[in-house]
Amino acid sequence: MYWGMGDLEIRNLTKVFHDNGGDIVAVNSLDADIRDGEFVVLVGPSGCGKSTTLRMIAGLENPTGGNIVLDGEDVTEKEPKSRDMAMVFQSYALYPHMTAQENMAFGLKMTTDLSKEEIADRVRNTADMMGILDLIDKKPGELSGGQQQRVALGRAIVREPEVFLMDEPLSNLDAKLRTQMRTELQELQSDFGVTTIYVTHDQTEAMTMSDRIVVLNDGELQQLGTPLECYHEPSNRFVAGFIGSPSMNFFDVELDTSRGMPTLVHEAFEYELTDEVSDDLEGNGTRFTLGIRPEDVEAVPKDTRNAISTTVNVTEPLGDVSYVYIDIGGEQYTATLGGDIVIESGRELTVQFPQDRVHVFDRSTGEALRNRTPPESDELAALVGLEDAGGAGLGVE
Numbered sequence: 001m002y003w004g005m006g007d008l009e010i011r012n013l014t015k016v017f018h019d020n021g022g023d024i025v026a027v028n029s030l031d032a033d034i035r036d037g038e039f040v041v042l043v044g045p046s047g048c049g050k051s052t053t054l055r056m057i058a059g060l061e062n063p064t065g066g067n068i069v070l071d072g073e074d075v076t077e078k079e080p081k082s083r084d085m086a087m088v089f090q091s092y093a094l095y096p097h098m099t100a101q102e103n104m105a106f107g108l109k110m111t112t113d114l115s116k117e118e119i120a121d122r123v124r125n126t127a128d129m130m131g132i133l134d135l136i137d138k139k140p141g142e143l144s145g146g147q148q149q150r151v152a153l154g155r156a157i158v159r160e161p162e163v164f165l166m167d168e169p170l171s172n173l174d175a176k177l178r179t180q181m182r183t184e185l186q187e188l189q190s191d192f193g194v195t196t197i198y199v200t201h202d203q204t205e206a207m208t209m210s211d212r213i214v215v216l217n218d219g220e221l222q223q224l225g226t227p228l229e230c231y232h233e234p235s236n237r238f239v240a241g242f243i244g245s246p247s248m249n250f251f252d253v254e255l256d257t258s259r260g261m262p263t264l265v266h267e268a269f270e271y272e273l274t275d276e277v278s279d280d281l282e283g284n285g286t287r288f289t290l291g292i293r294p295e296d297v298e299a300v301p302k303d304t305r306n307a308i309s310t311t312v313n314v315t316e317p318l319g320d321v322s323y324v325y326i327d328i329g330g331e332q333y334t335a336t337l338g339g340d341i342v343i344e345s346g347r348e349l350t351v352q353f354p355q356d357r358v359h360v361f362d363r364s365t366g367e368a369l370r371n372r373t374p375p376e377s378d379e380l381a382a383l384v385g386l387e388d389a390g391g392a393g394l395g396v397e
Helices: 050-058 100-111 116-129 145-157 175-192 203-209 227-232 237-242 275-281
Strands: 008-019 022-034 039-043 065-070 085-088 163-167 195-200 212-217 220-225 249-256 263-266 269-272 287-292 308-317 321-328 331-338 348-352 359-362 368-370
Touching: 008 050, 022 050, 022 065, 022 220, 039 050, 039 203, 050 085, 050 163, 050 195, 050 212, 085 145, 100 116, 100 145, 116 145, 145 175, 175 203, 195 203, 203 227, 212 227, 212 237, 220 227, 220 237, 237 287, 237 359, 263 287, 275 359, 275 368, 321 348
Parallel strands: 039 195, 039 212, 085 163, 163 195
Antiparallel strands: 008 022, 008 065, 212 220, 249 263, 249 287, 263 269, 287 359, 308 321, 308 348, 321 331, 359 368
């Protein structure tokens, strides 16, 4: 089932709010191409401009500058009802005095010339497809949060738009239902093949649902790429720290080339570089930030090259993995080890950062100078060399 095209071009899109304290730039010269049928997630911290961007695409907010082009037609100045887009809100926005059927039909009555019979047929077909046919005679107050969300989605789907716009539609649901609805949304979007732009602050939703992610911060585009591109090859330190949980570990280091082998020097350790990594840093000064994701930190024997001595602060066993919070130079960092590893607080742990998995950023600009070697498609996430639950032979004391 598919009903149209949905190529969307965003060009130099800008939104400036004016108040007595001065101008506030909510979105700054955003450029993005969203392909027909693509599921794109706008993600970033609160206040980054993602909802403002979505509202401008929908026509609910007037841009200060830039253009929004749908299938080759500039719709920047068009009214929302003329853009062939349907929006799903965080609050569901259902009319409380109307039944589910009336809520789903309302947009069609306002924006189309379909007869009552055609509208009724389309609503019933959509409700049947979404498994809510038995709910269409109920009002929102009689429905659970998940049921209300399905009605809100059905109201958008029944319009057969070229673009779905979704503003944190799952944030009011409990964790279990949110996970279930994520799967349902992906299946619906895949079945329809309709272009979808989805706003969330939840990076798990961004990683699991999207074809591509638009990462925003302070109104500016940080990176546009697939989930794995943003995860393994972040364009800058912000993306590296925002995408992934637990967050990437960062260490401010200085490059020392006076000792024969280029070495990154931290107050708590020294990290000798291979020629391959050193070449990527050449000509970029001496002040860098070294990054390593928690799951790439390895527990190793003390005599391992580039081994780092740490003290365990806390261990959080989650079953499949354990989050081990370690002290390096008086600061706390995170290592994700196998679930059979449980280390008591206060114990010493020796760790290593494999050179093919480190990231290096310019400390001043945050720009990524080197990213980890992209993993092979069949690479396992499990750590190797974990000998027993106590970590024997891994430098645990």
